[in-house]
Amino acid sequence: MKVEFAPFNIPLARRLQTAAGLQWVLTFLLLGSVSVSKKSVSHVLSKEGGGNISVIVLGGAEESLEAHPGKFTLFIRQRKGFVKIALTHGAYLVPVFSFGENELFKQVSNPEGSWLRTVQEKLQKIMGFALPLFHARGIFQYSFGLMPYRKPIHTVVGRPIPVRQTPHPSPEQIEELHKTYMEELRKLFEEHKGKYGIPEHETLVFR
Structure with missing residues (x-):
């Protein structure tokens, strides 16, 4: 069986990225995910x-x-x-x-019929997954960031x-x-x- 990994294109961080990528793949497989x-x-x-x-x-x-x-x-x-x-x-x-x-997380308001929801649904049909616009807190502050709220x-x-x-x-x-x-x-x-x-x-x- 051949397993192909997504390319890691940042030269200075290649080793770190490769290790992180392998860790994610191994965790996914060891948990029995299918x-x-x-x-x-x-x-x-x-x-x-x-x-x-x-x-x-x-x-x-x-x-x-x-x-x-x-x-x-x-x-x-x-x-x-x-x-x-x-x-x-x-x-x-x-x-x-x-x-x-x-x-x-908090998600940007996207009621059905809004321009944002329309774009999200069209992208979902094209790519196969959704792109919710979310935000929460930062690492050292609680105002804004992509870390989940506690x-x-x-x-x-x-x-x-x-x-x-x-x-x-x-x-x-x-x-x-x-x-x-x-x-x-x-x-x-x-x-x-x-x-x-x-x-x-x-x-x-x-x-």
């Missing part, structure tokens, strides 16, 4: 002996553009591929939510959702399990939001 493609996830779940899990961040690039402090918008309504894979392999679904993630992140894990293995799930079965997953995720949020300072009227917004 592509989120159907083939990769199916490979992980079908390994001999069982006991393997896949952790998938569902929202993707679209969701990052909605990651503003105090907002809880999840792009999940059209994300059903993970449900189909779970049914195919009989893998339980476990809802997980992290409180505080959107508080680490805010806690609390990750809560819900009850596993039993999934009976169905080699060829129907659209109705996929839809039903997807609906159950969203319901359990909302219950998880509602159950814990008070502990982490989320106002009672706030709730998850599924898109």
Whole structure:
């Protein structure tokens, strides 16, 4: 297998950059990270002996553009591929939510329909990833920079959702399990939001 690294073009810092690049790649591989493609996830779940899990961040690039402090918008309504894979392999679904993630950075206002959002969405289609304009604090000052704010992140894990293995799930079965997953995720949020300072009227917004 051939692995190609991106070029490091600053001569004076080449050794340092190379070391940092290798460290990132090795960390990525040692953690067992793989592509989120159907083939990769199916490979992980079908390994001999069982006991393997896949952790998938569902929202993707679209969701990052909605990651503003105090907002809880999840792009999940059209994300059903993970449900189909779970049914195919009989893998339980476990809802997980992290409180505080959107508080680490502030993002420039980009409501839908604005010129900034339009540009971001067009670039996303071209490049395959989003470019949110964010800022937070500096290393030695708290006014401006790209270092995250010192805010806690609390990750809560819900009850596993039993999934009976169905080699060829129907659209109705996929839809039903997807609906159950969203319901359990909302219950998880509602159950814990008070502990982490989320106002009672706030709730998850599924898109």
